[in-house]
Amino acid sequence: MKKKVFVLSLILFIAAFSFTACMKKDVAMKQAQPFGSEADIAYSQALWEVLTQAKLVGPDRIRALPYEGMEPHGVILEQLSTMVEVNGLAGIVYVKANYMGEGMTRSKVVNDPESFLGAVTVMFKRETGYDPENQDWFWVKYKADGSLHANPKGALLAGRVAKGMDKGCIACHQDAEGGDFLFNNTASHLD
Secondary structure (H helix, E strand, O other), X not given: OHHHHHHHHHHHHXXXXXXXXXXXXXXXXXXXXXXXXXXXXXXXHHHHHHHHHOOOOOOOOOOOOOEEOOOOOOOEEEEEEEEEEEOOEEEEEEEEEEEOOOOOOHHHHHHOHHHHEEEEEEEEEOOOOOOHHHOOEEEEEEOOOOOEOEOOOOOEXXXXXXXXXXXXXXXXXXXXXXXXXXXXXXXXXHO
């Protein structure tokens, strides 16, 4: 009987230890993830408010000439860039409206943009030191209503999105010419 109690106690101890180790690993992974934190989500909400006030997003947004895009952004895109201030920090922002759908054309976007808006992707230049390896960009992928898209694992796409990963915002944009992480820098001619 003592042997059965000992074996059962040992099994319970190992199970509890394994469960605790898995929980610690899960917590460590969530803490180590470079995006989707509570701070990133709060910052993305403050940014959305600023973008709405500046009429860069939302139903009353300023419209730009649509152009042909490519995945993952959308078949047709519109892009605006300007300076905005978020939480007391002024920085340049690039706002890209991503239009998707069967048989997508620029004229469909012009005539009925809200029906085809799949996402709004944003790059905002944060303070020096925020993410120096990646030019201090804050990345975010919004739904049309300002809520956040999530990756397949459920992580919300705001912050240093996919930093250190093989795929995602930073991995793709680090290949942009000029080292500025911008593929379509419409303001570069102003320098």
